[in-house]
Amino acid sequence: MKVGLEIHIQVKSRRKLFCSCNPKDPDESVTEFRRRLRVSASELGEIDPAAAFEMKKGLDVIYLAGNRSSCLVEADEEPPHDPDERSIEAAIKVANLLRANVVDEIHFMRKIVIDGSNTTGFQRTALIALNGRFMFRDRQVRIQTICLEEDAARLIEKGNGYVKYDLRRLGIPLIEIATEPLELSPKEARDFAESLGRTLKLTGLFERGLGTIRQDVNVSMEGGGIVEIKGVQKLEQIEKVVEFEEKRHRWLFEVASALRSRGISEESFRDVRPKDVSELFRKYSQVETVKRFFSGSAFALRAPGFKGLIGSEPVE
Amino acid sequence: MSSSQPEDFSRIKFRLGDAVYEGIVMPRTLYEDKEHITVKLNNGYNIGLRLDEIEILEVGPPQRQQEVVAEEREIPSQGPRVLILGTGGTISSRVDYRTGAVKPAFTAAQIVDMVPELTRIASISVRTVMNELSENMQPSNWAVMAEEVYRAFEEGFEGVVIAHGTDTMHYSSAALSFAIENPRGPVVFVGLQRSSDRPSSDSATNLLGAVVFASRSGAPGVYVAMHEGLNDDLIAVHSGVRVRKNHTSRRDAFRSVNSRPVASVDVRNMEIHFKNETAKGAGPMRLLNRFSERSAIMKYHPGFSEVLLRTYFNRDVFDAIIVEGTGLGHIARKAFPFVKEFIAGGGFVGMTSQCIWGSVRLTVYETGRDLLSMGVVPLGDMLSEVALVKSMWALGNELDLREVMPRNLRGEISERREVE
Structure with a gap:
């Protein structure tokens, strides 16, 4: 099993990456505004299908803008200011610490993000350095990239047809350190993250406390796909995440091999048609779970050869 | 390890330190030096590198993407005939994602792709009459716009929308207000404050508001339609002689001065809420489109x-x-x-x-x-x-x-x- 880690850590700075707001300032007032993001047809191909689906449904995004912790830049009503020099300096220092090659020119790019967590619909990010090294026990771990990017707005509510974000966190400078995929046990993954995280914090360049460091964990196994688990905040969770992901992968392999031995393939589903079972659901509309989740229509599909597999659990 | 500058968009393989990377050479602007090269790496990031610090191992042929030819196709249409005039500025342009270049893109098909709701409101035709950023607009351009609007009404269009750069849009709206006496229908200027290459652009909502007003208000006159506030739901329609760009960057930069806006279009349900009287002219339409620069x-x-x-x-x-x-x-x-x-x-x-x-x-x-x-x-x-x-x-x-x-x-x- 291979584990890749992306560590995001908030730079200690008095301002945000593209404006002068101090995210620690208390607000005297909060303004609410409502937006919709839109992506032209040609760009949809490059976007996460789930996000694209949300957008097509006409998702309303509500933002809460504090008067001190955010300004017109976060509201996407003013062009970004020059990038924070202190953050660029911090990124270069980290790159040197990790013996990476710092690029000669920094180019900020846009990564399209349409779940509403960025008012613009994209995240501004720049690659600062390539090909670093970090000693973990007796191994030299390769650091693929070191990037400087803006943090996203914090999701505070998800309702029917809308999402609500607070702009305080939007634009806080983050340094992202991405490792190559490593052969690691769940425990080792946790220890590695702890070791790198501690080294970074010792530089004094970063914020401390909950939420100031977050990791994305990529797990892949031979014969399976890559799974990315985003925003893991605690180290203990890394161990669990990797462990569960490994178990889930093994379970899926078992399901797959069981299906193969039963001779089930895509072909087996060719004549299967969905059946409208909404009536059945309405009949049980007093049942609490049905009441909570059911509205509209329900369809059922016969799954040939799945006997005993549906309902089995990846982890006891 | 000196390398010469490979052609733009060529695919290169190069050594940096002890690692080898691949990417595409990106064009540099006039203001960037020639000692560096901008490369789009396979991971999508652009970086700038000193040419004498990398070793270029391979140079492939330029990967220049095929120019997308605007397809001519039948656009579903219903309702009043509305003509959209393109004059330049970002609303009638598209940013090429790979190169970052802004290109004019103004066929009816492209506009409808951008704002599919338009086909349910009006039957849309599109004409590009000039391609000027609004800071370059001159009185001679106003004369051309006025003539095109006059001709559109003569041809039987019920409303005209003019896509215009925002900087001088209020000068143009004033010019057309005077140049066309008794227009037969609404003439609605529209622009955008956030370019259409970003998902948060105000272009689609502003355009929707403008087309709704041009096709359904029954209020002849010259107007400017832009965001009413920070929200993406209400589009304010201002009188063309009462409006001013009052902010450098906000979506609601255009404000009616000494007057209420004429109306507000709710683009969630396409309803028009009138807030002020519209000027009523009687008599035949007349074109008076000469302007002096003295x-x-x-x-x-x-x-x-x-x-x-x-x-x-x-x-x-x-x-x-x-x-x-x-x-x-x-x-x-x-x-x-x-x-x-x-x-x-x-x-x-x-x-x-x-x-x-x-x-x-x-x-x-x-x-x-x-x-x-x-x-x-x-x-x-x-x-x-x-x-x-x-x-x-x-x-x-x-x-x-x-x-x-x-x-x-x-x-x-x-x-x-x-x-x-």
């Missing part, structure tokens, strides 16, 4: 030099000067001889205020009365930009400025300013 705005300020006074109040160059005076409409005593001479030589001097809000009144203070006695014409609560355009139009069409400038023709001057 007029200018003079913004007076403390320390205004004699050199400047001599430059503005020069009959060899100007026939009309619109003064943006202080407060109720004043300029320093030292300017008086220049003003007197200019008017004596047949020039027109109109007074507006740099306060933006409110009306000039030259009878309150002695300075004002002195200016009146010299023949300076107070222009009420008309915006200085509108007064400038009106004077250019009046000069171009050989109208008597002393008669026509202080008279309300298109709603540009009002007698009442409401308590808000």
Whole structure:
């Protein structure tokens, strides 16, 4: 099993990456505004299908803008200011610490993000350095990239047809350190993250406390796909995440091999048609779970050869 | 390890330190040096590298993407016929994601791809009549726009939407207000404050609001449609002679001054809510689209030099000067001889205020009365930009400025300013 880690850590700075707001300032007032993001047809191909689906449904995004912790830049009503020099300096220092090659020119790019967590619909990010090294026990771990990017707005509510974000966190400078995929046990993954995280914090360049460091964990196994688990905040969770992901992968392999031995393939589903079972659901509309989740229509599909597999659990 | 600059868009393999990378060479702007190269790596990031610090191992052929040819196709249409005129500016452009270049893209199919809801509102036709950023617009461009609008109504279109850069959109809307007497339908200017290459762009909502008003309001006249506030739901429709760009970057930069907006279009349900009367003209449509450039705005300020006074109040160059005076409409005593001479030589001097809000009144203070006695014409609560355009139009069409400038023709001057 291979584990890749992306560590995001908030730079200690008095301002945000593209404006002068101090995210620690208390607000005297909060303004609410409502937006919709839109992506032209040609760009949809490059976007996460789930996000694209949300957008097509006409998702309303509500933002809460504090008067001190955010300004017109976060509201996407003013062009970004020059990038924070202190953050660029911090990124270069980290790159040197990790013996990476710092690029000669920094180019900020846009990564399209349409779940509403960025008012613009994209995240501004720049690659600062390539090909670093970090000693973990007796191994030299390769650091693929070191990037400087803006943090996203914090999701505070998800309702029917809308999402609500607070702009305080939007634009806080983050340094992202991405490792190559490593052969690691769940425990080792946790220890590695702890070791790198501690080294970074010792530089004094970063914020401390909950939420100031977050990791994305990529797990892949031979014969399976890559799974990315985003925003893991605690180290203990890394161990669990990797462990569960490994178990889930093994379970899926078992399901797959069981299906193969039963001779089930895509072909087996060719004549299967969905059946409208909404009536059945309405009949049980007093049942609490049905009441909570059911509205509209329900369809059922016969799954040939799945006997005993549906309902089995990846982890006891 | 010196390398020469490979061609733009070529795929290269290069060594940096002890690692080898691949990427595509990206074009550099005129203002970037030639000692560096910009590479789009396979992970999507662009980086700039010193050419003498990398070793280029392989150079492939340029990966220039195929120009997307605008497909000509039947667009579903229903409802009133609306013509969208493209004049340039970002609303009629598309940013090429790979190169970052802004290209004009203005076929009906592309507009409908961008805003599919349009096909349920009106039957859309599109014409590109010029390709100018709004800071480059000149009175000669106004004349062309006016003629195109006139022709569109003659051809039976029920409404016209003009996609325009925002910087000088309010000058153009004023120009067309005067140039087309009794237009047969609504003429709605529309622009955007956030470019259409970002998912948060205001282009689609503004365009929707403009098309809804152009097709369904039944209110002939010239308007500007832009965001009403920070929200993406209401589009304000302003009178073309009452509106001003009042903010450099906000979506709701355009505001009606000394007047309420005409209407608000709710793009969630496509409803129009009228907030003010629309100017009612009767009579045949007429095209008066000549403009003179022998007029200018003079913004007076403390320390205004004699050199400047001599430059503005020069009959060899100007026939009309619109003064943006202080407060109720004043300029320093030292300017008086220049003003007197200019008017004596047949020039027109109109007074507006740099306060933006409110009306000039030259009878309150002695300075004002002195200016009146010299023949300076107070222009009420008309915006200085509108007064400038009106004077250019009046000069171009050989109208008597002393008669026509202080008279309300298109709603540009009002007698009442409401308590808000």
